[in-house]
Every structure is written in C-alpha cells, then in structure tokens.
Amino acid sequence: MRIDVVTVFPEYLQPLDLSLIGRARERGMLDLNVHDLRRWTHDVHHSVDDSPAGGGAGMVMKPQPWGECFDELIPTDVKPRLLVTSPAGRPFTQAMAHELAAEPWLMFACGRYEGIDQRVVDYAAERMEVTEVSIGDYVLFGGEVAVLAIIEAVTRLVPGVLGNAASLDDESHNDGLLEAPAYTRPAEWRGHEVPPVLLSGDHGKVARWRRDQALLRTAQARPDLLEGLDRGSLDKRDRLL
Numbered sequence: 001m002r003i004d005v006v007t008v009f010p011e012y013l014q015p016l017d018l019s020l021i022g023r024a025r026e027r028g029m030l031d032l033n034v035h036d037l038r039r040w041t042h043d044v045h046h047s048v049d050d051s052p053a054g055g056g057a058g059m060v061m062k063p064q065p066w067g068e069c070f071d072e073l074i075p076t077d078v079k080p081r082l083l084v085t086s087p088a089g090r091p092f093t094q095a096m097a098h099e100l101a102a103e104p105w106l107m108f109a110c111g112r113y114e115g116i117d118q119r120v121v122d123y124a125a126e127r128m129e130v131t132e133v134s135i136g137d138y139v140l141f142g143g144e145v146a147v148l149a150i151i152e153a154v155t156r157l158v159p160g161v162l163g164n165a166a167s168l169d170d171e172s173h174n175d176g177l178l179e180a181p182a183y184t185r186p187a188e189w190r191g192h193e194v195p196p197v198l199l200s201g202d203h204g205k206v207a208r209w210r211r212d213q214a215l216l217r218t219a220q221a222r223p224d225l226l227e228g229l230d231r232g233s234l235d236k237r238d239r240l241l
C-alpha cells in the first residue's frame with residue numbers, strides 16, 4: 001500500500017516513523033511519504049493561506065499550492081483515493097478503515113487554519129475519488145492528528161503490518177461490539193483479582209465470559225452499536241442477556 005500525506009507540519013507525522021508502522025515501512029510493506037505543502041509555494045514567505053472570501057475570522061488555505069502538489073504527485077493514469085479530514089466529514093469508523101485498507105494508494109490532505117479552499121476538493125473530485133472524513137464531533141487545529149489516527153487504524157489492517165494476526169480477530173468493533181476487558185499477571189494486584197474464569201483453562205467458558213462482557217460493555221457504553229447489530233450474529237445465549 002502506498003500512502004502520501006501532504007501537510008504544512010511534516011514533523012507532526014514523525015510518529016509514523018515509529019513502532020509497527022515504522023517497521024512496516026522499513027520492510028517495504030508500506031510506501032509512506034510525507035510532503036511539505038510549502039514545496040509548492042513560490043513567494044519568499046512560502047505562504048499557503050489567504051483571507052476568507054466574504055470576510056470572517058481566520059484564514060483559508062489557498063488553492064494554488066494544492067493544485068501544483070497534485071500536478072507533481074498524481075500522474076494522469078493512476079489516481080489515489082484522496083482523504084481530506086474535516087469536522088464536516090463522513091464519520092470515520094472501523095468499517096471505513098477496512099474500506100480504505102483495500103485501496104492500493106491513499107493520499108491525505110491535511111488542512112490548517114479554517115480549512116482548505118473548497119475548489120481544491122471540487123477540482124480533485126473531477127479527477128479521483130475524494131472523501132472528506134471526520135474522526136469525531138470536535139474541532140482540532142488541523143488535519144494532522146486526524147490523519148495519524150486514520151493511518152493507524154487503516155495500516156494495522158494491512159496484512160503483515162500487525163505481527164500477531166489473531167489480534168485482529170476479536171478486537172473492538174470488529175464484530176460490532178466493544179472489546180471485553182483485558183487482564184494479565186499477577187492474579188491479584190492491590191486487592192483486585194483477575195476474574196477466576198480467565199485462570200480456569202476452560203477455553204469455552206473464557207470465550208463465553210468475554211462475549212458476555214463485550215455485550216454488557218457495549219450495552220452500557222454504546223447502546224447505539226447494539227441497534228445496528230445484525231440480530232443473526234447474536235446466538236441464543238446472547239439474547240438471554
């Protein structure tokens with residue numbers, strides 16, 4: 001998978017040099033490149049913003065650097081899927097993470113200020129698939145933190161990036177439920193015990209306990225997820241809960 005990120009703060013994306021994503025890049029599983037948008041500016045101040053048309057507070061990212069960036073990075077015959085993060089975007093979910101993990105080439109445009117001139121999105125949409133994405137109903141300073149979150153969620157689904165594939169099987173949101181609580185050693189810590197079933201060695205009982213905990217956690221924290229659950233995925237025991 002190829003990923004390109006365009007930003008005026010390339011140093012914000014340095015965490016992508018670390019840990020499992022960093023290892024996957026070293027191993028050639030991810031072709032991930034971060035580009036400084038100011039590379040496509042020509043004035044002495046390398047300016048990327050201008051006053052908002054129609055007035056108002058703040059500044060807006062001007063279209064010219066973005067257009068020249070696309071001209072250089074995107075050939076005529078092969079197009080990436082362009083993701084533009086925004087508070088007004090489509091909510092990012094685990095389902096979208098799986099959708100994006102199937103793409104051969106993703107490009108992320110990180111906005112700043114009050115956002116990017118809309119014509120950049122409209123121009124790009126004439127040439128490639130563009131999706132505006134939100135990671136939550138709150139407003140960040142810019143797109144970089146959202147892009148880091150999305151890239152983590154997407155790349156951990158790319159085969160080989162996450163060492164132990166089993167980790168993907170029973171994680172939160174994978175079966176539509178939140179994950180059961182996790183424990184490790186010691187069996188007792190400051191008066192808190194590991195639930196005895198987890199030390200029983202009975203894999204059937206452990207699986208049942210984890211399923212029950214996942215359903216209870218989901219019902220408590222995210223009842224909305226239960227509404228969307230395919231009833232067929234609930235077995236008889238589930239329905240008793």
Ligand SMILES: COc1cccc(Cn2ccc3ccc(-c4cc(N)[nH]n4)cc32)c1
Pocket residue numbers: 085086087088110111112113114115116133134135136137138139140141142143144146
């Ligand atoms: C566009 O509308 C805006 C209005 C006021 C401020 C800002 C700040 N800002 C600039 C670029 C940018 C990109 C993404 C986000 C963002 C995404 C999520 N989920 N929260 N915040 C915020 C961004 C934008």
